[in-house]
Amino acid sequence: MLTFLTLLLCIGILISALLATYLRSMVAAIVSAGLAGLFASVTYVILAAPDVAMTEAAIGSGITTVVFLFALSKTRSKPGSKAND
Amino acid sequence: MLKRLFMLIALVLIAILFFDVASNFTERSELSGISQYYVEQGAEELGAANLVTSVVVTYRGLDTLGEVTVLFISAAGASLLLRRRRNTNKKLVVEESSEIVQTTLSIMFPIIMLFGVYIFINGHLTPGGGFQGGAVVASALLFFMLARPNDSISHKLLMKIESLSGFTYVVLGVLGVILAGGFLDNRVLGLGEFGSLFSAGLIPLIYILVGLKVGSELGSLLQKFRE
Amino acid sequence: MFEFNLPLANIVLVTGFLLILSGLWAMFIHKNIIRMIIGFSLMDTGIHMIMVALGYITGGTAPIFDDAVDGMQMVDPVPSALVLTAIVIGLGVTAVMLSYAVKIHQAKNSLSIDDCAEQKW
Amino acid sequence: MADTILNLAMFIIMVAISLGIYRLVKGPSVVDRVIAVDLLTLISIALIALIAHISSRFIYIDVALVYGLLSFLSVLAVARYLERGL
Numbered sequence: 344m345l346t347f348l349t350l351l352l353c354i355g356i357l358i359s360a361l362l363a364t365y366l367r368s369m370v371a372a373i374v375s376a377g378l379a380g381l382f383a384s385v386t387y388v389i390l391a392a393p394d395v396a397m398t399e400a401a402i403g404s405g406i407t408t409v410v411f412l413f414a415l416s417k418t419r420s421k422p423g424s425k426a427n428d
Numbered sequence: 429m430l431k432r433l434f435m436l437i438a439l440v441l442i443a444i445l446f447f448d449v450a451s452n453f454t455e456r457s458e459l460s461g462i463s464q465y466y467v468e469q470g471a472e473e474l475g476a477a478n479l480v481t482s483v484v485v486t487y488r489g490l491d492t493l494g495e496v497t498v499l500f501i502s503a504a505g506a507s508l509l510l511r512r513r514r515n516t517n518k519k520l521v522v523e524e525s526s527e528i529v530q531t532t533l534s535i536m537f538p539i540i541m542l543f544g545v546y547i548f549i550n551g552h553l554t555p556g557g558g559f560q561g562g563a564v565v566a567s568a569l570l571f572f573m574l575a576r577p578n579d580s581i582s583h584k585l586l587m588k589i590e591s592l593s594g595f596t597y598v599v600l601g602v603l604g605v606i607l608a609g610g611f612l613d614n615r616v617l618g619l620g621e622f623g624s625l626f627s628a629g630l631i632p633l634i635y636i637l638v639g640l641k642v643g644s645e646l647g648s649l650l651q652k653f654r655e
Numbered sequence: 656m657f658e659f660n661l662p663l664a665n666i667v668l669v670t671g672f673l674l675i676l677s678g679l680w681a682m683f684i685h686k687n688i689i690r691m692i693i694g695f696s697l698m699d700t701g702i703h704m705i706m707v708a709l710g711y712i713t714g715g716t717a718p719i720f721d722d723a724v725d726g727m728q729m730v731d732p733v734p735s736a737l738v739l740t741a742i743v744i745g746l747g748v749t750a751v752m753l754s755y756a757v758k759i760h761q762a763k764n765s766l767s768i769d770d771c772a773e774q775k776w
Numbered sequence: 777m778a779d780t781i782l783n784l785a786m787f788i789i790m791v792a793i794s795l796g797i798y799r800l801v802k803g804p805s806v807v808d809r810v811i812a813v814d815l816l817t818l819i820s821i822a823l824i825a826l827i828a829h830i831s832s833r834f835i836y837i838d839v840a841l842v843y844g845l846l847s848f849l850s851v852l853a854v855a856r857y858l859e860r861g862l
Binding site for chain 1: 478480481547555556557559560563564566567570646649650653654
């Protein structure tokens with residue numbers, strides 16, 4: 344049963360990585376990349392590394408997402424610049 | 429189109445390399461070498477229940493010092509790149525958050541802060557430690573920044589906390605050279621009773637310092653990105 | 656309930672390799688700098704997954720002593736410690752890259768990599 | 777009996793993850809996708825608690841606590857970004 348669960352989580356990681364590559368909206372791509380980190384942290388709990396899981400949950404999928412959003416809002420396209428999607 | 433083809437070829441070559449590694453990998457069934465030593469002797473030798481903590485703080489303590497330095501340099505580099513010019517220093521006013529978010533802030537901010545402190549004080553007993561606790565403390569500061577976008581956190585205070593804890597970390601490391609076996613040795617204080625809060629010598633102290641340092645560094649990094 | 660016998664570490668290792676490949680692919684095909692940085696952060700996650708999978712022992716439990724551990728096999732603590740520091744450094748590297756992207760946008764008012772043509776050699 | 781209940785719980789969680797991923801892939805707007813990610817975070821909390829019970833190490837619950845306290849932050853940041861005021 345745990346094997347099925349790990350397989351499902353890994354498929355979820357790959358799907359969210361593909362979404363982060365191919366979604367048109369930049370916000371959705373950033374959130375999908377955060378979701379890949381989130382599922383990776385659940386697999387770390389399954390592989391008995393709770394320290395790493397905690398770090399990945401707090402830093403990898405929490406703060407990194409917000410840093411990306413801050414950078415995105417600083418580079419929000421002004422009128423007259425090229426569209427950057 | 430030719431460019432796309434070259435990208436695909438490069439990717440396929442890397443994939444072949446990875447396939448070779450992955451097909452020859454079998455899951456390990458027993459420990460070996462230095463890990464065997466850490467698992468069997470580490471708890472008696474250093475008195476910390478969490479072996480990852482004793483590897484991070486004591487056995488590989490010098491690496492952690494270097495890593496904290498790398499984090500400091502990257503935070504300093506980012507704030508150097510993001511600094512504003514003097515003449516464009518006007519305060520831009522953004523819309524306040526709603527009342528729900530502000531009320532949640534006043535209830536949840538102390539709880540999240542306390543949880544971060546709990547994580548890095550109990551780093552030698554439960555999963556967690558300085559880096560995780562520092563990240564949670566930085567998340568509390570981030571929540572403050574999101575809920576009250578027009579207030580700012582004192583940058584000087586964060587810088588003072590950060591440099592003071594970094595300095596004390598190195599002083600504790602040098603204390604290990606004088607009083608115990610080597611740089612960052614934790615047996616300066618007594619080992620205490622195994623599994624209690626005041627145990628494992630210097631490990632809780634060092635993790636508290638690392639937590640304060642990481643928390644204030646990430647907080648000032650986020651502050652730089654916001655303004 | 657039937658169980659088929661696929662080791663957990665192998666699944667996670669293969670996923671890590673595929674994640675590295677997809678991160679590299681995202682860095683190759685996009686022209687927007689922030690999208691390239693997203694690809695880098697995916698690649699980072701893949702590397703961490705591989706390192707955690709290399710430290711797993713069959714049927715192992717977390718390397719933390721308490722009442723519940725009586726003679727259970729523990730996993731390797733060294734890769735956990737390495738990945739712990741690697742994640743924090745990954746955040747620092749990502750922040751520096753993003754601040755470069757902000758700087759480029761301030762100078763050129765565009766995020767496309769094609770507008771940085773004078774830095775080609 | 778207890779094993780049956782645990783297996784059933786894990787099956788339900790797997791179905792929930794599949795539904796969340798379906799909404800993430802399909803969701804036409806950005807808000808749909810963000811809410812799907814928030815939902816998957818909540819499911820992950822339940823999943824970690826279940827794994828802690830199965831492997832009989834209750835210290836894994838600390839990881840779920842971190843999720844529970846921090847999961848709303850990135851959603852809050854996205855919400856503020858979308859209403860143009862980050």
